[in-house]
Amino acid sequence: MTVSTTLLGLLEPEPSHGYELKREYDALFGRDRQLSFGQVYGTLSRLQRDGHVLTEGTEPGGGPERKRYAITTSGVSVLEEWLGHAEPPQPHLQPVLFTKVVLALLSGRPAGTYLDLQRAAHLERMRELNGLRRDSRLTESLVAEYGLFHLEADLRWIDLTAARLDQLAQEVAR
Amino acid sequence: MTDALLTAHGVTKSFGATPALHGADITVGTGEVLAIMGPSGSGKSTLLHCLAGILRPDAGEVYFAGQRIDQLNERARTVLRRDRFGFVFQFGQLVPELPVVENVMLPLILAGVRQAAARLRAAELLDRLELTGLDARRPGELSGGQSQRVAVARALVSRPEVIFADEPTGSLDSLSGQRVMDLLVDAARDQAATVVLVTHEARVAACADREVVVRDGRVSALVGS
Numbered sequence A: 001m002t003v004s005t006t007l008l009g010l011l012e013p014e015p016s017h018g019y020e021l022k023r024e025y026d027a028l029f030g031r032d033r034q035l036s037f038g039q040v041y042g043t044l045s046r047l048q049r050d051g052h053v054l055t056e057g058t059e060p061g062g063g064p065e066r067k068r069y070a071i072t073t074s075g076v077s078v079l080e081e082w083l084g085h086a087e088p089p090q091p092h093l094q095p096v097l098f099t100k101v102v103l104a105l106l107s108g109r110p111a112g113t114y115l116d117l118q119r120a121a122h123l124e125r126m127r128e129l130n131g132l133r134r135d136s137r138l139t140e141s142l143v144a145e146y147g148l149f150h151l152e153a154d155l156r157w158i159d160l161t162a163a164r165l166d167q168l169a170q171e172v173a174r
Numbered sequence B: 001m002t003d004a005l006l007t008a009h010g011v012t013k014s015f016g017a018t019p020a021l022h023g024a025d026i027t028v029g030t031g032e033v034l035a036i037m038g039p040s041g042s043g044k045s046t047l048l049h050c051l052a053g054i055l056r057p058d059a060g061e062v063y064f065a066g067q068r069i070d071q072l073n074e075r076a077r078t079v080l081r082r083d084r085f086g087f088v089f090q091f092g093q094l095v096p097e098l099p100v101v102e103n104v105m106l107p108l109i110l111a112g113v114r115q116a117a118a119r120l121r122a123a124e125l126l127d128r129l130e131l132t133g134l135d136a137r138r139p140g141e142l143s144g145g146q147s148q149r150v151a152v153a154r155a156l157v158s159r160p161e162v163i164f165a166d167e168p169t170g171s172l173d174s175l176s177g178q179r180v181m182d183l184l185v186d187a188a189r190d191q192a193a194t195v196v197l198v199t200h201e202a203r204v205a206a207c208a209d210r211e212v213v214v215r216d217g218r219v220s221a222l223v224g225s
Helices: A002-011 A019-029 A037-049 A074-084 A096-108 A112-137 A138-161 A165-172 B043-053 B074-084 B100-110 B113-127 B144-156 B174-190
Strands: A051-057 A068-069 B004-015 B018-029 B033-037 B057-064 B083-087 B162-166 B195-197 B210-215
Touching: A002 A019, A002 A037, A002 A051, A002 A068, A002 A074, A002 A096, A019 A037, A019 A068, A019 A096, A019 B018, A019 B162, A037 A051, A037 A068, A037 B100, A037 B174, A051 B210, A068 A112, A068 B057, A096 A138, A096 A165, A096 B043, A112 A165, A112 B210, B004 B195, B018 B033, B018 B043, B018 B195, B033 B043, B033 B174, B043 B057, B043 B162, B043 B195, B074 B083, B083 B144, B100 B113, B100 B144, B113 B144, B144 B162, B144 B174, B162 B174
Parallel strands: B033 B195, B033 B210, B083 B162, B162 B195
Antiparallel strands: A051 A068, B004 B018, B004 B057
16 A cells, blocks of 8 residues: 555656656665565556556657656545545554655645644554553553553654654755 | 633743744643643743743733633732642752651641641642652652652642643653653542643653644644644
8 A cells, every 4th residue: 555655645746657756766765675667567557447547648768668657636535545544553653654744745735734643643542552551460561561662752753753844845855 | 521621812922032832722621631742942831831820921811710810910820829720840849958748738838727637638648649658758868750759749739620740750760750640640530630731751641631732832723622
């Protein structure tokens, strides 16, 4: 889901080619795992099949003809829905949250709002874990503590990122 | 949320040329435990001080139990704070010369309660906050967590309607801070007191029923408004 919605997010500001999308994805999000061309074109093909992107024609070049992809209204809805929902709070969410923030900035959406949504979801989960920590036997309480420490770390990252959104917007601007 | 106990509308406050709040709005329900979060310098402590009648806003209105309090004179606000509010600050602000039990009794003595009754009530709170046997110690002989629990006992001793806590665990390690928060929230609930808590720590905020975020002097409309 994340690769396909991320490609939709990259396509939303303006149509692009598979090669450009891969390059941009790798630069912004591919630190640990870059996309293969197979993944890019496979994902674009599925998005096209589902009506979330369309091809705007091909451009002849020195090599093979290049398809130019554009997001459709249905693709924008998929993206909106993904961006507008807080992720289920769990450890190691950072890559997804980071992707959402960058895509929101690229499309001029209020990235701070997404972080606020996520903060609220995290705190709600922390409240549940707090209840478990206090009501349970030590074994369960320690499991709750594990979750609390991880969510706390996520929240620190959320606060740090919220404080630096202007700077990040400048850095990722096309 | 239950009935509103504390409300602020359009509260603005500057310190010299430095603006701290720009039209902050907030409502706190009766019996609610509310966390005010926000980055350093966002105005969260200033908001707490305006709600508690410590600071007078430059503009806007603050109501407590249906009464407008931002226009009260200094004397009336002092009485309000003494009789109906309790306070816990980051560093307990205990009187170093007084033993623990007398620190806790202090608000009652200032309110004219007799020594024996005040001592009895203080002992009850010390037990509740797991400080049994420490009544004769001086604050300098306590750990950070114990000092903050004494500060919580002092804040609760006169059965205030609202406890205002400004970074109550800010000087403590994570475990001691958690214990202080657990005891503070439990004891406040026992007494049906409302708690307004300023914190930048998610762990502490998660002890509250609800949180709001102050950013650039305004309360975020999105979260918990």
